[in-house]
Amino acid sequence: MTGTAIVVGGSIGGLFAAAALSAKGWQVRVYERSPVELAGRGAGIVTHEKLISALEQVSASTRNLGVSLTERVAFDKAGNVVHRMHLPQIVTSWDRVYQVLRQTLPNGAYQQGRSVVRFDDRGDSVRVELDDGMRDEADLLVGADGFRSAIRGQMLPDVTPQYSGYVVWRALVREADFPEDLRNTVFPHFGFFLPRGTQIIAYPIAGPDNDLRPGHRRYNIVWYSRVDPADLPGMLTDTAGTQHTLTIPPPKVRDDVLDAMKAEAERDLPRLFVRILDSSERPFFTPIYDHQSPVMAQGRVALSGDAACVARPHVGMGVTKAADDALALADNVSAQGVKDGLMAYSAERVPASGEAHHLARELGAQIFYEGAADENRDGRDHPVRDWVMKTTAVYPGGHRHRPDPVSGQVLVPCRTPCSRA
Ligand SMILES: Cc1cc2nc3c(=O)[nH]c(=O)nc-3n(C[C@H](O)[C@H](O)[C@H](O)COP(=O)(O)OP(=O)(O)OC[C@H]3O[C@@H](n4cnc5c(N)ncnc54)[C@H](O)[C@@H]3O)c2cc1C
Structure with a gap:
């Protein structure tokens, strides 16, 4: 099944969503708020096999990747x-990943300086309004507009x-x-x-x-x-x-x-x-900042990338997570149609995003762990140094859980959205 899709946000998450949908035959229009070509954000991006395979699946070049x-x-x-x-x-x-994804989109599919202000899910289509008053309509809307997402703000106003x-x-x-x-x-x-x-x-x-x-x-x-x-x-x-x-x-x-x-x-x-x-x-x-949306879709509207959930940078997963969202989104809506496909997408991606989100918070907590004021000020004796070094910016296949520094036991994995500060 194919159709038309509007993607809000033309950064890496939006480009991945657009590329994955286009690869399945969807007609996609991307609206990016920035009037100039995006560049230089985030500087370094650690790659994982999953990211490289996702780039290949959307026919983006992985030659001389880094x-x-x-x-x-x-x-x-x-x-x-x-x-x-x-x-x-x-x-x-960041620039390299942006460029190889950008090259996958046909001219005219990517519009800069266009900001989406609201959407109206009309049941059999979804309509967006832009800040210049223009309207557009499609079968599917993807909010890939980052952690301050306007699309999420309308869909899930309590998630901040x-x-x-x-x-x-x-x-x-x-x-x-x-x-x-x-x-x-x-x-x-x-x-x-x-x-x-x-x-x-x-x-x-x-x-x-x-x-x-x-x-x-x-x-x-x-x-x-x-x-x-x-x-x-x-x-x-x-x-x-x-x-x-x-x-x-x-x-x-x-x-x-x-x-x-x-x-x-x-x-x-x-x-x-x-x-x-x-x-x-x-x-x-x-x-x-942290946030995790309890659902990643409603009706004809999906959230992806940082708009849906932020995994703190310790896991180096933001781009790979956005890629996984995009591929799952395109697979599900192409196989089951928009409404059923988006329900399946949300059911698949909320727990997966939650794992990255939770692991990132565990890594963040290891910077500020409890201890005496002068403990490990010289950086020689971090209690779980080995775990931090092999988990930071490594794809969490199998979810590596931090061993307790005293007992050495691996803590029980948390598979639900984390609510701890
Ligand atoms: C220090 C640091 C290090 C990181 N390191 C890594 C790493 O090693 N590996 C990794 O995978 N990830 C890393 N990340 C995370 C990664 O950069 C992001 O998770 C990733 O870029 C996903 O971005 P996104 O496209 O979902 O959102 P964003 O990049 O925030 O893009 C959202 C886009 O939407 C546009 N927009 C917003 N509102 C509107 C609107 N209303 N209408 C139209 N357009 C709109 C914005 O202009 C923007 O271009 C790191 C992040 C940080 C902060």
Whole structure:
């Protein structure tokens, strides 16, 4: 069965949905709010076999996808290696995944600068209204409009993102600017710093235009830092005094917020990461939020990707989860028609999203675990370091549960949406 579909949001989740539906013969129109081509979001993306296979299924290129890594390495505060682990993985960039998906869509199917404001499910079709007053109608509507989704806001007004209590600072360093003495020991690896109260993961990715040549790549730093909820509005206020809700565009982050971040880095991070940060382009931060929708479809309307559920970045799963949503959506509506297909889609994807969401929260909790004030400040003795290192940004096949640090027993998996803070 095929038909017409409107996809709201033209980022990776929307592109995957559009590509998967198009591959099954659906006629798709994508409306993306941003008036300019999207670029550079999220910087580094860790890939999984599932993601590569999903790209292949929608006929997107996986050639030269990213940088191949073989080893994970944890450093202590003094810069010594405290743990090594063999874990081959390809790390790519947000831009690369966006580009290969974008190329799968025919011209005219993707409209930029078009914002959908509401939908009307009319039973035998669904109609959307855009901010310029234009209307469009189709058999199926997919809300792939991110964690602040307007489509979810109308469908499930009680589901709102909750602030986790910490932010992620991200920065990119050009390989040519990377400190010379750290190029062989730090640059080639998936690096960790795992003290109690903060966390760094960092790895090399392609350079601009997917340049994979040694000397032309970049190094991607991801640094989780606690920010009291009372301090967040101040950090989200720009130089003009405008307070942004939920996130702030990177160029608008105030210099004094960056200065405070640098002082914190000097205090808490290994010297080697401070030096790498000093060599980076302007760092930017994103508060970490959680939400999980109890259903991912109603009537003729589906939610996918971050609009449906956010798995915190620790699992490196956002893109793969969006791909899994897209493939399941296209399979189900093509096999069973829109209404039955969407019910099957929701039944399949809510538990799967819940697993990624829950595992991500468990990983996040391991940054701020209970302990004495000075425990593991040097990053040498994380109680479940091995689990954190082999679970971070690894596809949760079989759901690896954190062993209890005292008994060594594996905790019972939680298969329901998690409600703990
Ligand atoms: C620090 C960090 C690291 C990450 N690392 C990884 C990783 O290693 N691996 C991984 O898989 N994932 C990772 N992710 C997650 C990943 O980036 C997202 O989960 C993924 O991009 C899914 O995005 P999406 O398309 O669902 O939503 P978004 O990327 O938020 O896109 C939503 C789109 O909808 C558009 N839009 C919004 N409202 C409207 C409207 N009303 N009308 C029209 N358009 C609209 C927006 O402009 C936007 O383009 C990471 C995230 C972070 C923050």
